Amino acid sequence: MTPPPARIGATLDEIDTPALVVDLDAFERNLRKLADFARKAGVRLRPHAKTHKCPAIALKQIALGAVGQCCQKVGEAEVLVRGGVKDILVSNEVVGLHKLRRLAALAKDATVALCFDAAEQVEATGAVARDFGVQLGALVEIEVGMQRCGVPPGEPALALARLITKTPGLKFRGLQAYHGTAQHLPSVDEREKAIQTAAVAVRQTVDLLRQKGVACELVTGAGTGTHQFEAASGLWNELQAGSYVFMDTDYARIGGSNGNRFAEFEHSLFVLATVMSVPAAERAIVDAGLKSYSAEKGPPWVHGLADVETVGVSDEHAKLKLGPTAKPLRRGDKVMLIPGHCDPTVNLHDWYVGIRAGRVEALWPIAARGAST
Amino acid sequence: MTPPPARIGATLDEIDTPALVVDLDAFERNLRKLADFARKAGVRLRPHAKTHKCPAIALKQIALGAVGQCCQKVGEAEVLVRGGVKDILVSNEVVGLHKLRRLAALAKDATVALCFDAAEQVEATGAVARDFGVQLGALVEIEVGMQRCGVPPGEPALALARLITKTPGLKFRGLQAYHGTAQHLPSVDEREKAIQTAAVAVRQTVDLLRQKGVACELVTGAGTGTHQFEAASGLWNELQAGSYVFMDTDYARIGGSNGNRFAEFEHSLFVLATVMSVPAAERAIVDAGLKSYSAEKGPPWVHGLADVETVGVSDEHAKLKLGPTAKPLRRGDKVMLIPGHCDPTVNLHDWYVGIRAGRVEALWPIAARGAST
Numbered sequence: 001m002t003p004p005p006a007r008i009g010a011t012l013d014e015i016d017t018p019a020l021v022v023d024l025d026a027f028e029r030n031l032r033k034l035a036d037f038a039r040k041a042g043v044r045l046r047p048h049a050k051t052h053k054c055p056a057i058a059l060k061q062i063a064l065g066a067v068g069q070c071c072q073k074v075g076e077a078e079v080l081v082r083g084g085v086k087d088i089l090v091s092n093e094v095v096g097l098h099k100l101r102r103l104a105a106l107a108k109d110a111t112v113a114l115c116f117d118a119a120e121q122v123e124a125t126g127a128v129a130r131d132f133g134v135q136l137g138a139l140v141e142i143e144v145g146m147q148r149c150g151v152p153p154g155e156p157a158l159a160l161a162r163l164i165t166k167t168p169g170l171k172f173r174g175l176q177a178y179h180g181t182a183q184h185l186p187s188v189d190e191r192e193k194a195i196q197t198a199a200v201a202v203r204q205t206v207d208l209l210r211q212k213g214v215a216c217e218l219v220t221g222a223g224t225g226t227h228q229f230e231a232a233s234g235l236w237n238e239l240q241a242g243s244y245v246f247m248d249t250d251y252a253r254i255g256g257s258n259g260n261r262f263a264e265f266e267h268s269l270f271v272l273a274t275v276m277s278v279p280a281a282e283r284a285i286v287d288a289g290l291k292s293y294s295a296e297k298g299p300p301w302v303h304g305l306a307d308v309e310t311v312g313v314s315d316e317h318a319k320l321k322l323g324p325t326a327k328p329l330r331r332g333d334k335v336m337l338i339p340g341h342c343d344p345t346v347n348l349h350d351w352y353v354g355i356r357a358g359r360v361e362a363l364w365p366i367a368a369r370g371a372s373t
Numbered sequence: 374m375t376p377p378p379a380r381i382g383a384t385l386d387e388i389d390t391p392a393l394v395v396d397l398d399a400f401e402r403n404l405r406k407l408a409d410f411a412r413k414a415g416v417r418l419r420p421h422a423k424t425h426k427c428p429a430i431a432l433k434q435i436a437l438g439a440v441g442q443c444c445q446k447v448g449e450a451e452v453l454v455r456g457g458v459k460d461i462l463v464s465n466e467v468v469g470l471h472k473l474r475r476l477a478a479l480a481k482d483a484t485v486a487l488c489f490d491a492a493e494q495v496e497a498t499g500a501v502a503r504d505f506g507v508q509l510g511a512l513v514e515i516e517v518g519m520q521r522c523g524v525p526p527g528e529p530a531l532a533l534a535r536l537i538t539k540t541p542g543l544k545f546r547g548l549q550a551y552h553g554t555a556q557h558l559p560s561v562d563e564r565e566k567a568i569q570t571a572a573v574a575v576r577q578t579v580d581l582l583r584q585k586g587v588a589c590e591l592v593t594g595a596g597t598g599t600h601q602f603e604a605a606s607g608l609w610n611e612l613q614a615g616s617y618v619f620m621d622t623d624y625a626r627i628g629g630s631n632g633n634r635f636a637e638f639e640h641s642l643f644v645l646a647t648v649m650s651v652p653a654a655e656r657a658i659v660d661a662g663l664k665s666y667s668a669e670k671g672p673p674w675v676h677g678l679a680d681v682e683t684v685g686v687s688d689e690h691a692k693l694k695l696g697p698t699a700k701p702l703r704r705g706d707k708v709m710l711i712p713g714h715c716d717p718t719v720n721l722h723d724w725y726v727g728i729r730a731g732r733v734e735a736l737w738p739i740a741a742r743g744a745s746t
Contacts, residue, residue, distance in 0.1 A: 002448065016471055121704070276522070291743075296668040316745070344664055372375075372689070
């Protein structure tokens with residue numbers, strides 16, 4: 001783990017760059033906005049820790065009413081439980097004896113659930129849970145449009161749920177129904193339609209489980225781009241949004257309501273960089289590249305500087321182009337970059353540097369950075 | 374730092390995934406091949422640690438004749454010096470008092486040099502070196518085609534070199550002349566032409582320095598894609614190649630000699646993943662996504678499996694498409710992925726898992742992972 005890039009109380013200029021900076025005011029507004037939304041909608045909120053990878057943030061979400069956290073990896077679950085989170089859903093399949101043992105061990109200290117899309121995994125996981133003397137929550141993941149993991153809705157989901165109910169060591173909790181590819185569809189209408197289609201699959205499965213007497217406590221899923229549709233469906237009763245805490249350019253590019261851009265939540269996450277070279281008036285080079293932000297969704301945006309854009313990205317540099325109306329940049333100037341994709345950007349850093357009113361107020365370790373197993 | 378994903382002696386199946394795996398035989402052949410090339414060409418080899426970020430690998434390169442290491446960041450230099458490397462060039466500009474102090478402190482334990490493209494940086498760095506009672510090597514970076522940092526060749530480079538020679542605390546070592554965008558030009562001819570153009574800029578500058586009586590000990594630069602041209606130029610006398618140790622799909626896609634693909638070096642770096650779901654015969658999902666490899670150069674290639682390709686990448690998953698002639702994949706099967714871009718992929722992992730003959734033989738900490746300041 002690298003040392004923190006600043007000390008509490010430092011000014012922006014004193015932060016060693018590149019650094020992952022959180023605008024605490026914007027971040028807190030995002031946290032409260034979705035917490036309030038979920039409360040009013042009458043659905044549970046289980047924010048996704050795959051975005052922030054940080055127990056300090058998880059505990060803030062829980063303090064505002066979240067029921068716990070979800071995550072994608074056993075390694076993330078380990079960090080969250082060590083950090084004080086008491087209720088974890090691994091919203092993913094877990095394959096391999098060693099990983100299952102690590103998850104079962106965690107169930108000694110927390111409520112732990114995971115997802116299934118195959119009978120052999122149900123059997124293997126039940127055996128490990130019994131071996132460790134614990135009970136693991138079990139959800140059936142159904143395919144609702146993403147074409148990734150998951151069993152088809154209806155009969156195959158019922159069969160797997162029944163197998164779980166008969167497997168000692170496991171407790172059937174409900175359905176995992178997440179439509180990942182719907183999150184970034186360009187228009188609100190497209191996103192709403194995708195979730196309406198997903199809802200058909202969910203309703204069919206929920207109805208079948210009810211008819212057959214299999215109690216389905218939870219239908220969990222949704223992300224930042226579609227959460228309002230799952231919440232309004234009357235089917236999902238738990239939301240798994242993650243990116244809402246930070247936002248990124250990939251979300252900022254999709255459409256919102258009334259023909260505007262999607263702006264339900266604010267950009268609160270920035271990569272702070274320093275101008276290290278100004279070889280020409282229209283070109284400035286900053287000290288943050290592919291090792292400080294993920295660029296598979298395009299280069300980062302420059303925040304708060306008119307007529308300046310990122311035109312090139314390399315491993316340790318970004319090239320900024322200053323247009324005719326841009327204010328000149330000088331060597332040593334700080335620049336805030338908005339990453340294209342927040343989750344893999346966070347996973348590059350060891351520390352959040354929380355700032356308020358231009359000063360460092362928080363240093364939160366990204367304790368689950370790299371926890372990908 | 375995450376725990377190592379395997380123990381020495383483990384088989385491939387026992388490695389917890391995703392894991393960053395090095396084929397030690399291929400890796401060692403790559404190391405020897407470039408070391409032999411540099412020796413025969415009569416040029417110094419200073420491999421780039423920005424690729425591997427690992428003192429254990431640096432020391433192997435030095436044992437084969439490399440004069441030291443180069444790196445892009447002060448944080449990398451700190452890790453290398455702590456790991457036993459005695460001669461470091463930061464092949465980059467270093468801006469900011471704190472970073473300069475960190476670099477000067479390292480010069481107590483190692484020979485340390487850095488690059489300049491501005492007079493104000495020469496003055497600031499000289500002052501810090503004197504404050505710490507050390508001497509820092511200083512190279513003038515000249516622009517040779519990449520349009521990133523660097524002063525123009527000729528007079529501006531001479532002026533900066535003269536300023537360095539007059540600045541106590543600094544010792545003028547020569548020219549940094551790296552053409553980054555030439556490395557991945559599609560054909561050998563294009564790469565050769567780009568370096569010929571760069572050579573014009575270098576020759577002009579070297580000649581001018583000589584005429585004016587400024588001794589220029591080093592001309593350093595070159596990368597994996599063009600190293601043979603710099604070596605043959607009679608101008609460059611130090612090569613900075615980095616990616617040759619591992620290779621990636623971005624290098625594998627460029628053209629080599631005789632109309633073939635570039636194959637000077639072998640793929641030795643892989644992300645080992647596990648099949649976690651097989652929802653359909655033609656689709657398998659593995660447990661490694663954007664947090665385990667960099668994808669801005671495209672999705673990873675599947676190694677050693679005929680008619681299987683990566684068709685989708687998300688944060689923690691990759692979707693594989695099995696064509697009609699592919700061997701079926703089963704849940705739990707291991708898959709080796711070749712990353713699109715090795716440097717930012719390495720920067721996601723804490724450990725190299727070195728394998729030979731199917732067993733884990735080495736666990737090397739990627740000690741400079743995340744060392745971006």
